[in-house]
Amino acid sequence: MPSLKDLRSRINSVKSTRKITQAMKMVAAAKLRRAQAQAESARPYAERMERMLASLGAAVANSPTAPRMLVGTGQDKVHLLVVVTADRGLAGPFNANVSRFARARIRALEAEGKQVKLLTIGRKGAAYLKREFASRFIGEITMLGKKTVAFSDAEEIAGRITAMLEEGGFDVCSLIYNRFRSVISQVPTEQRLIPAAKEEEGARPAAQVPDGAGPQALFEYEPAEEEILNRLLPRNLAIQVYRALLESAAGFYGSQMTAMDNATRNAGEMINRLTLNYNRTRQANITKELIEIISGAEAV
């Protein structure tokens, strides 16, 4: 039986924990609103970019000089996985979910005899994956100390990926991140970055028969298609990364908010239980004392 003093200090400590989790929940909610707004305001650009790329890609994909970023290296041996997690914890299963998803992917790819390279964004995922796959790491990026996701961050990451592609560092590049579905639901997702050609077109666009004149053929290009494409593709890569970072940030705050809400509720329950326990012990002590006094008086 814990003493009254122990119980009292226990209750106090849980109370201050509850205060902290409550504050964290509030902060996460405020940040979530901002992150969500940012993710939403980035959407128009990405949508229009996609539309433009679709019409351009179809015009160029079948030419033998199509840029590598669009059609890949024609091989499928070395996979680069870019895993986006958060830098901080205390967000429920947020980081563990992406990391576990990434681990399953790595396992699956290696079972197929593919070589895997890893680039992580965010400290938490790096820590998790390093335990098992340290030899596959080619880099890790943290966004610690940055309040919001800036487009220039995404550009930097995209620049690294591009540089690697030019050196022939990989054949296929995918992005793994938490897609923000709602405040309470984030879904680990894999998204193909390179080759950028649409997946439903099949893995080998080179083998495709030209569709002939689609609606795309109506556009005039200035300068030529390929030149525009050469500028558009790196841009698109940066946009995809940017979008993933934003989604991940929004998902993180959503997840943290939910986790902290739960923690606050659990702390409340615990306080109730401890208080009950405390009162019962106090009562028992009083009863015990009374019995002692009465039996002492009777003995006299």
Add this chain to the structure above:
Amino acid sequence: MADGTFQFELVSPARLLFSRAVEMAVIPAAEGEMGVLPGHAPMIVALRGGVIRVRENGQETERLFVAGGFAEVTPTRCTVLADEATPVTTLSRAAAEERLREAEAALAELPLDVQPERREAAMERLLSARAMVESAEAA
């Protein structure tokens, strides 16, 4: 679009800056300024750094600086995907000059045997920064 206007949209990666029906827009295409009127032939053009001028109700109403990007033109619509966009009135001259200096330094640092594409990209950034300084001065 009725009465001689078309939908003009300007988006940067961070947000949608401008979306209205306008009479004319002049955009800084890579190969020279280009005026867009309603019913323009469909085109996709690359942009260099420069100022977009928008005409509404017979007047020039808006001047926006873009640091490069792309534009998609159809008969009823013109969408500009800018790498970066700011209204000219809010451009800061000091920031523009700072960027120009950086771009100059980056170009000067490039080794001589670098791939021509990278040199071109650096050159483009320099030109874009120069355009930014000029438009900041003009404002």
